[in-house]
Amino acid sequence: MVNWCELTICDEDGKILYRNAFITDHKITSGNVASIARSGRARWKIENENNNTLKTKGYNLEHNYGHGDNNLSTLLATLNILAFLIHTLMEFTDEKYRLIRATLPTRKTFFDDVRALTRYMCFGSWGNMMDFMLKGLEIDMPPNPG
Known part of the structure; x- marks a missing residue:
């Protein structure tokens, strides 16, 4: 029915x-x-x-993913969706990431900034890069409760 x-x-x-x-x-x-x-x-x-x-919004998942040979298109689409999942989880779990994303106008801007920074600088960790971006964007971290 x-x-x-x-x-x-x-x-x-x-x-x-x-x-x-x-x-x-x-x-x-x-x-x-x-x-x-x-x-x-x-x-x-x-x-x-x-x-x-x-x-x-920066993932560029279009119909052209159907043109690969030997499962290449499926692999690329899967990696793209996995990245989207990780970024979505980070919105819920990483306060620094959330503050930076809220400050930058678009996801593309965020990825362009990350790409530019990592092209010329080596960060010891994701957290170090987030701290660097927070400082550069002059974003204050709220105090930790407790």
């Missing part, structure tokens, strides 16, 4: 702000339609934001 619902959000003048349709294998009733639409919107948002990031 396949069901679908359509969601249209308008402003007070009737101008359409958002329109989308969602397909589900759940039975749609007046009691669950709002929840199904909410879930569909959340999934759509997550997938689109991640795909947009992989395609346009």
Whole structure:
């Protein structure tokens, strides 16, 4: 069984702000339609934001990854997605990285800065490079609680 619902959000003048349709294998009733639409919107948002990031925010994951021989395209795509996963985890676990990323306007800017720094300087660790960037960007680290 396949069901679908359509969601249209308008402003007070009737101008359409958002329109989308969602397909589900759940039975749609007046009691669950709002929840199904909410879930569909959340999934759509997550997938689109991640795909947009992989395609346009420094990872350069495009359709051209299908042109490799002997699994090269799969390897490159896997490495790219692994890098995206690591960067996403760092947003949650590395306060210095998070502060620097919040200061720089784009992910591309961050990677360009890292590329320039590591081209001319050797850092003893990731933390040393993050400290150097924090100092250079004049970002104050909040005090450690406790």
